[in-house]
Amino acid sequence: MSKQLQAIRGMNDILPEQTPVWQYLEHQVRAVLATYGYQEVRIPVVESSALFSRGIGSGTDIVEKEMYTFDDRNGDKLSLRPEATAGVVRTGIEHGMFYNQVQRLWTSGPMFRYERPQKGRYRQFHQISVEAYGMDGPDIDAELIMMTARFWQRLGLSEHVTLELNTLGTLESRSRYRSALVEYLSDYAAELDEDSRRRLTINPLRILDSKDPNTRKIVAGAPALADYLDDESREHFAQLRQILDDAGIAYQVNPTLVRGLDYYGKTVFEWVTQSLGAQGTVCAGGRYDTLVELLGGKPVAAVGFAMGIERLVLLLETLQLVPEHVSNRVDVAVVAVGDGVLHKALPLVERLRDSLPTLKILTNCGGGGLKAQLKRADRSGAAYALILGEDELAAGVVTIKPLRTGEAQQPLSLADVVKFLQAQ
Ligand code: ATP
Ligand code: MG
Numbered sequence: 001m002s003k004q005l006q007a008i009r010g011m012n013d014i015l016p017e018q019t020p021v022w023q024y025l026e027h028q029v030r031a032v033l034a035t036y037g038y039q040e041v042r043i044p045v046v047e048s049s050a051l052f053s054r055g056i057g058s059g060t061d062i063v064e065k066e067m068y069t070f071d072d073r074n075g076d077k078l079s080l081r082p083e084a085t086a087g088v089v090r091t092g093i094e095h096g097m098f099y100n101q102v103q104r105l106w107t108s109g110p111m112f113r114y115e116r117p118q119k120g121r122y123r124q125f126h127q128i129s130v131e132a133y134g135m136d137g138p139d140i141d142a143e144l145i146m147m148t149a150r151f152w153q154r155l156g157l158s159e160h161v162t163l164e165l166n167t168l169g170t171l172e173s174r175s176r177y178r179s180a181l182v183e184y185l186s187d188y189a190a191e192l193d194e195d196s197r198r199r200l201t202i203n204p205l206r207i208l209d210s211k212d213p214n215t216r217k218i219v220a221g222a223p224a225l226a227d228y229l230d231d232e233s234r235e236h237f238a239q240l241r242q243i244l245d246d247a248g249i250a251y252q253v254n255p256t257l258v259r260g261l262d263y264y265g266k267t268v269f270e271w272v273t274q275s276l277g278a279q280g281t282v283c284a285g286g287r288y289d290t291l292v293e294l295l296g297g298k299p300v301a302a303v304g305f306a307m308g309i310e311r312l313v314l315l316l317e318t319l320q321l322v323p324e325h326v327s328n329r330v331d332v333a334v335v336a337v338g339d340g341v342l343h344k345a346l347p348l349v350e351r352l353r354d355s356l357p358t359l360k361i362l363t364n365c366g367g368g369g370l371k372a373q374l375k376r377a378d379r380s381g382a383a384y385a386l387i388l389g390e391d392e393l394a395a396g397v398v399t400i401k402p403l404r405t406g407e408a409q410q411p412l413s414l415a416d417v418v419k420f421l422q423a424q
Contacts (some may be wrong), residue, residue, distance in 0.1 A: 010115070010123030012310075016328060021313050024326045026108070028154045029128055029307070036147050038104045043087045043120065045110065048242035049077040055086035055295055057262025059202035066113040083261070084129035085288070085304060086234060086295065092133060093297040102134035108309075118280025120311045130285075131304035133292070138240035141267045141287060142247070148271060148283055149249055155312075156321045161282060162270045163250065167237040168205075168265050171228045171290060177228035179202055188218045208256040211277040219256070225256055233266050240267060263288040267303065275318055276311060283307040310362050328383030330360040330422065333403075335373040338390045342367070345388045348398075348414065352386075355418045378403055383424070387419065 008011055014022060030040075053063050068080040081087055084107050092098045092105075108128040115121055130147075130379020132140050146164065152158045168317055182204050189197060193212035200207065208219055229237075244251060251269075259268050268286035276282075293301040316322050333350055336342040342365065349363055362380050364373045370387070377385040387399040387409070398417050401409035412420060 005300060008123065010117035012122060012124070016227060018313070019036050020326045020328055021316060022309065024322065025155065025309065025312055025316065029151055030106075032147060032150050032154060033106050033130065036104065036143070038106045038203030041088060041091060041107050042109075043084065043091050043107055045112075046078050047081055047090065048100070049079040051086050051090055052079055052082060055089065055291060056083070057203070059199075060262055061260055062113060064202075066115055068112045068114060068401050082113045083111055084109070084127060085261075085263070085291070085306070088129070088131055089292055089295050089297070089302070092300075093292065093295060096350060098133055098292060098297055098300045102132070102357055103179060103274060104132050106130045106147055118279070120276050120308075120314060122310060123289075126309040127306040128309060129306040131302060133194050133300050133302045135303070136289065136301035138236050138243060138267070141236075141240050142243035142283070144303060144305065145269060145396075146243065146247055148307075151283075152271070155316065157312075157315065157319075160274045160275055160315065160319060162252060164254040164257050164270045164272055165241075165244075165251045166225075166268050167229065168258065168268055168286070169225065169233040170265055173228050173230040174205070174225075174265065174393065177223070177225050177310060180223045180228065181205070181207075184222050185218070191215075191218060204327075205258045205260070206260065208258050224255055236266055259284065259286060263291040263294070265289055269305070273315055276315060279311060281308070282311045327381065330362040331383060332359060332361045333380050333382035333385050334361060334363040335370065335377055335385050335387045336364060336389075337370045337373065337387070341388055341390060341393060344393055348388070351414065352418065352423045356421055359421065374401075384421070403406070 049067070049069050052067060056063050058064070062082045067082055070078060072078050077102055088105060092103065097103055106128060109126065110124050111127050112124055114123060117123060132144060149158070152161055169177070182200060185192065185200055185204065185207060189200060191214060192200070192207070193210060193215045196207040196210050196212065196215045207215065208222070210216060210219065257268055257270060260310065260423045264286040266287040266289070269284070270281045271283040273282055274280060283305055285303070287303040289299070289301045291302060292298070303357060334345060336345040346363065349361060353359070353361060362382065364376060374385060383402065383404050385401040385403055387401055392398055392411065395411065399409050399410040399411050400417055400420060
């Protein structure tokens with residue numbers, strides 16, 4: 001026998017019993033986004049590899065080790081998107097969306113990174129990505145962060161996530177800092193972990209968030225980015241903090257928060273939870289004022305963030321914060337017993353749907369005896385079974401049987417069934 005075909009490692013099926021939580025989460029987030037005037041944009045999953053190496057940075061982990069890149073039949077180098085921002089910027093430039101206007105945009109869907117699969121880290125994962133263009137002040141940074149706080153509030157997560165904040169300064173101040181950092185770290189090069197040693201020349205700022213204990217000790221004595229900040233970034237950060245303070249949004253300034261993508265400058269932030277183990281960042285973002293120009297547009301200020309849907313779903317489930325109504329449970333199960341009864345029952349159920357358009361009604365198709373059908377009705381989670389047999393058809397009634405209470409079943413006309421169900 002041939003080998004059973006299987007999904008690719010790290011790429012998960014999201015099964016019917018899991019999708020209600022996904023839909024709930026996505027629905028809540030979309031509803032909040034709409035109230036802040038964010039508009040959805042849908043962009044391709046595949047782009048030119050050059051977009052990502054130029055946008056995200058060729059020295060980053062993502063581009064260096066994690067991208068799914070291939071030649072198409074034409075010989076063009078393409079990549080599955082590892083994140084959405086570069087694609088959204090490409091879209092905005094291509095369609096003239098940044099010219100003399102601000103944009104508040106969001107997009108969502110699968111992202112692909114060749115990482116070691118583990119809890120909260122997959123090779124195909126999903127993000128909701130939110131981006132604001134054409135606004136350079138700390139006000140929009142603050143509004144974005146307030147909006148994320150509202151997501152958590154809506155989802156009941158507020159007490160389970162904390163906000164970490166930092167500023168990376170402008171490109172110039174960062175490159176002055178970079179030199180100082182490399183000079184300091186070079187003295188300890190032999191003691192650094194292997195990844196950090198490699199990053200010393202390609203992406204030294206990333207060494208700041210190394211998880212290696214020995215590297216961390218060395219990093220503790222390194223020059224601080226804060227001491228190299230330019231006045232403009234310092235002022236931007238101070239104002240952001242002031243707005244957040246006034247709004248009562250708690251945060252922790254984390255001077256080693258640097259983020260894994262080259263395009264960030266000034267504000268960076270992460271929402272972190274202690275409830276998911278090592279993969280604790282559920283939402284991360286910051287400002288990327290240089291990205292549009294880097295990808296060929298006119299300079300346009302930009303700030304945004306991405307949320308990992310798998311991690312948020314995992315968090316809601318772990319903390320048992322999924323509301324009871326979020327399930328595949330149907331309201332009513334239709335049981336039709338006897339020769340030809342279902343043929344008559346189907347149009348009847350359509351009339352029921354006309355009168356009760358939000359009700360979830362599951363009709364037993366494919367036959368079976370009363371007992372077997374009632375068993376299926378019970379498994380569907382329905383509160384009521386509507387039983388139709390030859391007797392009911394002859395009498396012009398439907399038997400309604402409560403499945404979750406001990407109440408007795410009763411025959412009702414279709415009009416009374418509608419009234420009965422409306423009253424529930
Ligand atoms: P991490 O430090 O956890 O690798 P990152 O800095 O690479 O995260 P971003 O590129 O900022 O992550 O993506 C934003 C969010 O997307 C993360 O905070 C996380 O919630 C989620 N995410 C990133 N990579 C993965 C992955 N491989 N699997 C599942 N979720 C992910
Ligand atoms: Mg990563």
